[in-house]
Amino acid sequence: MSKALSISLIVVAFFIGTGFGFFFAPEYAGLQLQGASMDGPAADRFTDLRFLNTMGRHHRGAYDLAKAAEAGSQRPEITEFAKAVQALKASDLKQFTTWKQEWYQDPRPIEAAAPLHLGAWDADFDLRFLNALEGKLVEAIAMGAAQRKVSVRPELLTYAAELIRVQTGVLDQVQAWRKAWYGL
Numbered sequence: 755m756s757k758a759l760s761i762s763l764i765v766v767a768f769f770i771g772t773g774f775g776f777f778f779a780p781e782y783a784g785l786q787l788q789g790a791s792m793d794g795p796a797a798d799r800f801t802d803l804r805f806l807n808t809m810g811r812h813h814r815g816a817y818d819l820a821k822a823a824e825a826g827s828q829r830p831e832i833t834e835f836a837k838a839v840q841a842l843k844a845s846d847l848k849q850f851t852t853w854k855q856e857w858y859q860d861p862r863p864i865e866a867a868a869p870l871h872l873g874a875w876d877a878d879f880d881l882r883f884l885n886a887l888e889g890k891l892v893e894a895i896a897m898g899a900a901q902r903k904v905s906v907r908p909e910l911l912t913y914a915a916e917l918i919r920v921q922t923g924v925l926d927q928v929q930a931w932r933k934a935w936y937g938l
Contacts, residue, residue, distance in 0.1 A: 797904040797905075801904050802857065802905055802907055803854065803857070803858050805901045806854050810851075811865055812893060812897065813846050813847055814867045815869075815890065817843040818866075818869055819890065820837075820839035820840045821836070822870075823836040823880075823883040824840070827875075829935075832883065835927075850864060884931060887928055888925065895918050895925070898914040898918045898921070902914045902915065
């Protein structure tokens with residue numbers, strides 16, 4: 755098979771796959787990429803569904819990260835904190851699932867996030883956890899701020915405001931621990 759024919763088949767397969775993707779996952783058919791800007795997501799009828807799925811994956815990642823920290827840390831502050839994170843994220847995930855079902859009749863579970871591996875315990879285990887958690891907190895704050903610009907649902911506007919408030923406080927705590935324990 756010639757190189758030109760191979761490339762042509764790949765391009766055709768891409769366009770066919772994209773079409774099937776929009777057909778089988780209609781929540782993404784509402785994307786208006788030409789209208790997207792650096793200000794955040796475009797508002798459409800699936801804005802809140804995308805937020806729930808994206809934030810849900812993010813929360814599942816934070817839950818898994820906290821579970822690893824609880825199992826691997828030797829600091830009581832980290833293990834207690836990790837337990838609290840797991841409880842909060844589990845509660846949020848239940849709420850997201852309920853909203854998806856009520857607002858979009860979408861019973862699909864929220865996908866798992868790509869796992870973050872903290873490695874085996876050593877002197878820098880908690881530092882790796884704090885660094886990974888800081889990244890997740892910054893992402894969550896940004897997602898909450900972006901959602902506040904486009905959602906019209908009072909529940910999500912309230913959730914996003916509270917998310918920003920709580921995650922900012924947790925970010926301050928994470929940075930304080932890192933400075934106190936590691937001088938960073």
